[in-house]
Amino acid sequence: MRTGTASLPLHGGHCPPWLFERMQRLGPAILEVIVQEYGPQEVLRRLSDPHWFQAFGCVLGFDWHSSGLTTTLCGALKEGLRGREKDLGLVIAGGKGRTSRQTPHEIETAVDRLALTSLQPEDLVYASRMAAKVDNTALQDGYQLYHHVFIFTFDGQWAVVQQGMNETSRLARRYHWLGEGMQDFVCEPHAAVCCDARETALNMVARESEASRQVVTELGRQQPAKVVAEFSRILEKDLPNLALPWRHDVPRAGYLNKALLKVYDVQPRDFAGVLGIEGVGPKTIRALAMVAEVAYGAPASFRDPVRYSFSHGGKDGHPYPVDxxxxxxxxxxxxxxxxxxxxxxxxxxxxxxxxxxxxxxx
The missing domain is CATH 1.10.12 (Lyase 2-enoyl-coa Hydratase; Chain  A, domain 2)
Incomplete structure (x- = not known):
């Protein structure tokens, strides 16, 4: 199993219709060969490998180094598999922008439409939401998610391919997940990673952040007023003496009480429970992590987990125009x-x- 991330430069323009139509045919045909030889689970394994995924997009004729490869390839596979799910034993939900927010509904609809009575759609929806929440909130690397695709088999195995954008660097970062063998959503869910560019990231899902996750969970169960007061004291007194290389501006305390009230009402049992609460975003997690480190001596990790275009050519003419x-x-x-x-x-x-x-x- 290999999962991870890949950073790609943003390119303008769109995939021409003549190429997208061909990608819709060739992509599913290749997946069907894999299913016939190895089964649908192997498709998930390969899509969750960032190197294989990139090579797959290049074989289908897209720009080898463009961020658009992710959204176009996923879109072509989703459209090409529409109505053929039973042939391959695979379902693809989600997409780019507003379509990504329809993923839970698409999962539930597909389970019902295909009469997959052995599946619990709520489990798949939970996996989809947690993968997005982790990469957008618990891993704060400066990339805002704008694309989320959830792929699952008829026996409930799943993979996620999602992508975020950093408007400052003009780079996109792709995140791959594979449900097979994953033990925990909030402790090293990316088993391996792939990217040339590293950032300074607040990584609440690193193994080194275990103590921080425990303290953050405990803080969420305390009276919000007490936590807000602690955070305000840190801002006023201790912060100037700290050397915290966090990407984002330090948040002020004004919003924190409202967010913590939601957490306090739920009384979460673990960090995954904190993370899954609606309204708990990057600022809330960052503030709680700061209190956990300064007041309770439980530091979070700042380790960034990140680190074939000759088949048919490329859309932009490199290494040669698509034949x-x-x-x-x-x-x-x-x-x-x-x-x-x-x-x-x-x-x-x-x-x-x-x-x-x-x-x-x-």
Whole structure:
């Protein structure tokens, strides 16, 4: 299992319709080959690998280093799989902007429409919301999420691909999640990471932040007035003597009482419970983490977890313009091989596997 993040430069423009239509055909065809050979769970594993995901987008002809690869690839897969979910055993929900906020509804609707009676949609919705909350609130690295896609199988396995934007650096950062084997939403949920650029981040989901998470949870169960008073004292007296390399401006105390009242009413049992409360955002978590460190000696981590475009060319002409004729031939070969395999004729699929082994020198 490999999950992680990737930072990409923002590019202008849109994916041309002629390319998007082809991506809608070739992308699902490749996924169907993977499902036939390894099962739908393998698709989740590969989509959660940032290197494989990037290579996949490049094979489909998108710009190898553009942030738009994420949103366009996910959109093409979602549209291409629409109505074919039962063939692959996969469902894709969510998307960019306002569409991302429809993810819970899309999950529930798909479970009902496909009669997936063995699934509990609320569990999938919880996973979707927590993945977004962690990367937007608990991991404060300067990137605001604007894209969230949730992929799940008919037996309840899931993966998340989401992306955030840093308007100052003009970079986008992609976050990958894989539910398989994940032990905890708030302790090292990213098993591995991939990116060239590192930032100074408040990382409340690092293993080193365990003491901070415990103290923050306890603070949430205390009377809000007491916590606000403690935070105000830190701002007035202690803060000038601290060297806290946090990305964001230090918040003032005015808003904090309202947010803490919600936490106090819930009396959360753990940090995941604090994080999941509506209205608890980055400022609230940052303020509580500050109190936890200064008043209770429980510091949070500032470790940032972050660290193939020759198949058909690229949309922007690099390394060369997309060759539509070759692209269409690839689609036809895969679609014909898949159609033949469904009626028991596997010669073409076997030939593709032999080509793969030949290319790998095995």
């Amino acid at each position: 539509r004729q070759v692209y269409d031939r690839t689609i036809n070969v895969l679609e014909q091989a898949l159609a033949a395999a469904k009626i028991g004729r596997t010669e073409k699929m076997q030939a593709l596997k032999r080509l793969s082994r030949l290319a790998n020198g095995s």
